[in-house]
Structure formats: C-alpha cells, structure tokens
Amino acid sequence: MKKLLPVILVIVALIVVAALTFGIKRTKTVDWEESFNEKSNKPYGTSVLYKELPNLFKGNKIRTVYHQPSSYLTANSEFGYGDHHAEGNYIIIGNSDYLTNFSVDKLLDFVDVGNTLFISDYYYTQRLHDTLGIDVDFEYNSKKDSISLLSFKNKNLNSSNIDKNEGDYYFSRFDSINHTILGYAKTDINRVNFLKIPFGKGQILLHTEPKAFTNYNILKNERYRYVENALSYLPDGDVYFDSYIKRQTPYGEAEKRSNLSWFLEQLSFRWAWYTALIFTLLFMVFNAKRRQRVIKIVKPLQNTSLAFVKTISNLYIETQDYKNLIDKKITYFLEKIRSDFNIDTAVLNDDFIKKLATKAGRKKEDVTQLVNYIKWLRTKNELSEESLIKLNKFIEAFYSQ
Incomplete structure (x- = not known):
C-alpha cells in the first residue's frame, strides 16, 4: 500500500487539476484600472494598439523599450554600445510620471537632432513643463453621460467620443505663436488637448487623453480612426514604444530578454533543463512524506x-x-x-x-x-x-x- 501511495497521489492531483481546468467556470469582474499596459487585454490596456503598430508604420522597425529612456538612448547612440543608432519616433502612452530628469534630457536630445517624441498622458514631469513652457489643467465633465468629444483642428480628420470620462485635461498655458494646436477636447467648451511643439530639428507631440489609445476605445465603433489620425502626425520612421513594464537598471541589454532565452534556443540545453524539472517534480512527489518526526522547537514568547x-x-x-x-x-x-x-x-x-x-x-x-x-x-x-x-x-x- 505504501508503494502505491505516491502513484495514487499523482493520479488524484491530475484529476483535481483537470477538474479545475475544464469543470469550473469563473465569473470575472471587469478591471477598469487605467494601466496602459501594452501586454494587457483589459479595457484600459494598450495591447490592441501595440499589435497594430506594424500596420500603422509599415516597412519600419517597431522596438519595445523596457528601460529608462536615458539608458536606452545612451546605449543606442552614435558612440553607444547598443546594436543600432536610435532614430525615428519615441511613443509613450500613459505612465510617464516615472521619467527622471536625466531621461527627459535624453529624450529632448533625441528630438533635438531631428526625431519625434509623442506623449499621451494626463500630466507630464515638471522638467517638461519648465522646458516647453506649458501648463496642464483639469475641467470636470458636467454632462450626466460623462462623454467628451475629441476632435482635430483639421476638420478632414475623424473626431471621436470618449465615454466614462470624469473630465478633461487640457493645456492651460502654451506658446500660441510657436506651438501648433492639433486637437481639442470638448465637454462644455473646446479645450486644447493636442499640441505640436518644435524643438531643435525635431518635434514633440503632446496629447492629454491616453484613454483614446486603449483597447476599450479602439475596439468601440469606429473610434480607432481617431487613433490612426493622431498617429498620422508622426513622420515615417522606426518606432520606439515605451513599455509599461520597466527594467530599472542603468546597464545591460537595451531591450528585454530572458536570461534563459539563449539556453532554451539550444536543443541539448533545452532538453537537459526540462529533464531536470521533471526529475525535481518526481523527487518532490515521492519524498513528500517526512522520513523522521519533526523535533518541535519551543521558542520564547515574542512581541507579536x-x-x-x-x-x-x-x-x-x-x-x-x-x-x-x-x-x-x-x-x-x-x-x-x-x-x-x-x-x-x-x-x-x-x-x-x-x-x-x-x-x-x-x-x-x-x-x-x-x-x-x-x-x-x-x-x-x-x-x-x-x-x-x-x-x-x-x-x-x-x-x-
């Protein structure tokens, strides 16, 4: 009986796993958290946009940046240790508050030599406010349906509604002479929410409604046209998409790569790794029962x-x-x-x-x-x-x- 016990435990475990996998249906509530995570399929993730980037920028390389821009752009500069020279469009959708002053400076240097920076977020780091001479304010939506209208100054481009919107962030201060108005957010009145700012040889595009680029809005009706039109202001070139998941390290590879990836690409190493995992699992199953009674350790009373x-x-x-x-x-x-x-x-x-x-x-x-x-x-x-x-x-x- 003792010899059969491990086998019985394995069979029972497999039955339980199968029952949990195929026999139980879980009711999940919708998570409306605004994560802007490019790997998230939730309403306010950006996985749809992330997957469509190759179609929006056909013929160009799409790179995902998992580092602070300061690390990535330094590595992939003219005299850096990266595998290419970063040129093109740098896109940040939401969560831009992580940017350090050093990263902002590197992004501005990136733009200064003729590239483009696109940021869609509710607010920006103070360094950007001070350098570009802008201020962002917020206006509550007085409408009961909580709907805002996003439109472009160019009337030929498609506008879009944004629902579940408590209010609008807009540019309350900017240089009306040198900065170009590209779009508006409207609840009761038009508010400027999309700017083009020349900087050196390049340009900076600032947008204040990142929800427009999320899964929920892209997939609803024809709101995706607004996203296409907004990104059409970016020139043709490679795209550097700022990832929600950051590797906060100053050195190392500029793009994310698993430490096991190289080993798993080698057939012999891969099978050795899987074999070790299987034997480890079998060892744990057959040695689950202790061979010796545990000697109880009496500890003094502690402050709990x-x-x-x-x-x-x-x-x-x-x-x-x-x-x-x-x-x-x-x-x-x-x-x-x-x-x-x-x-x-x-x-x-x-x-x-x-x-x-x-x-x-x-x-x-x-x-x-x-x-x-x-x-x-x-x-x-x-x-x-x-x-x-x-x-x-x-x-x-x-x-x-």
Whole structure:
C-alpha cells in the first residue's frame, strides 16, 4: 500500500487539476484600472494598439523599450554600445510620471537632432513643463453621460467620443505663436488637448487623453480612426514604444530578454533543463512524506505586534481588497498631516496644497501631484495593486524629501 501511495497521489492531483481546468467556470469582474499596459487585454490596456503598430508604420522597425529612456538612448547612440543608432519616433502612452530628469534630457536630445517624441498622458514631469513652457489643467465633465468629444483642428480628420470620462485635461498655458494646436477636447467648451511643439530639428507631440489609445476605445465603433489620425502626425520612421513594464537598471541589454532565452534556443540545453524539472517534480512527489518526526522547537514568547500587522495586511492582499487598503492609507496620511502640521484636511483644495507645501517645505508641484492622485483615487470604486503601489511611492517621496 505504501508503494502505491505516491502513484495514487499523482493520479488524484491530475484529476483535481483537470477538474479545475475544464469543470469550473469563473465569473470575472471587469478591471477598469487605467494601466496602459501594452501586454494587457483589459479595457484600459494598450495591447490592441501595440499589435497594430506594424500596420500603422509599415516597412519600419517597431522596438519595445523596457528601460529608462536615458539608458536606452545612451546605449543606442552614435558612440553607444547598443546594436543600432536610435532614430525615428519615441511613443509613450500613459505612465510617464516615472521619467527622471536625466531621461527627459535624453529624450529632448533625441528630438533635438531631428526625431519625434509623442506623449499621451494626463500630466507630464515638471522638467517638461519648465522646458516647453506649458501648463496642464483639469475641467470636470458636467454632462450626466460623462462623454467628451475629441476632435482635430483639421476638420478632414475623424473626431471621436470618449465615454466614462470624469473630465478633461487640457493645456492651460502654451506658446500660441510657436506651438501648433492639433486637437481639442470638448465637454462644455473646446479645450486644447493636442499640441505640436518644435524643438531643435525635431518635434514633440503632446496629447492629454491616453484613454483614446486603449483597447476599450479602439475596439468601440469606429473610434480607432481617431487613433490612426493622431498617429498620422508622426513622420515615417522606426518606432520606439515605451513599455509599461520597466527594467530599472542603468546597464545591460537595451531591450528585454530572458536570461534563459539563449539556453532554451539550444536543443541539448533545452532538453537537459526540462529533464531536470521533471526529475525535481518526481523527487518532490515521492519524498513528500517526512522520513523522521519533526523535533518541535519551543521558542520564547515574542512581541507579536509586527506579526499582527503583517497578518492583517496579508489578509487584505489575499482578498484583493486594494480599495480598502488605499482608503486606510489615505486616512492615515491625512491624520498624520493634521497632527504634524495642524492643517485641516476636510477639503483638499488649492489652499490646502499651498499650506501643506509651505509648512512641510516641499515643492508645490510635488504636493499638487500627490493630492490630485488622492482625489482621483477617491472617485474610483475599484482599484488594483498598481494603484496601491503608486500611492505608496508618492507618500514615501513626500516624506523622503
């Protein structure tokens, strides 16, 4: 019987796996998190756009950048160690707040020699604001249907609706002489949301509605035509698509590649690797039962406060109740602001931002970014782990300055 036990366990395990795979249908809720992840098929991912880039830029190389632009453009420069000289169009859809000042400078150098930078995001790093002389503001959508109209200054190009839109980000300040208006966002009135800015020998295209480039909007009706028209302002050339998934390392390969990829391409190494995995699995199955009783170790009583906190945190993480965790983190942060700086946190307006920036000795732009993100989180009914991580980074940056 003991000899048959491992075989029985393997058979039972296979039956359970088969039942879970073929017999259980899970009901999944739609995740409306705005990740702009080029590998995500969720409504606000950008996998459709990412797959269509070869059709939009026919005959040109499409490269995916998994590094900070500073690392990538340095490696693939005229005197760099990359495999080519980067020239063409650099595209960033959402999540541009990760850009360091050094990366912004490298992108501007990239444009200065005759290339094009395209960014569609709600707001940009302060270095871009200061260098290009622009400001971005937000206007709430007063319409009950939460629909905004995106249009081009060129009337021959297709306009598009954006639904589920709480409001519009627009350029409240720009150089009306040197900057060219390409498009508008309209709820109650037209707001400039698409600019072409000459820089050196190249150009910078700034757009403030990244949701237009997501799966949900591209696949709905004929909204994809708006995306085609927006990207038609980019000149013919290779495309460097900024990836949502970054490798935050200053050196190494400029494009993502698995450490095992070369070995798996070799037939002998591949079979050796798979054979080792199979024998490891068999070893674990046949040695699952301990051969000797465990000697119990009696530990002295410890302070379990930290363990309790970790347990509660893990409970929220396992239940994926990120909304609850984010609400508690915001409540704790505002309570600390009240106790440390004696500031009323009931209304998070411009007056609150000015007081907090003054008393905390922080830049007003950084405080504004943090407060606006907190206000945005409060409007959402469902949130993801990415939102929790991003909020935590903003709060840590506030205290680390």
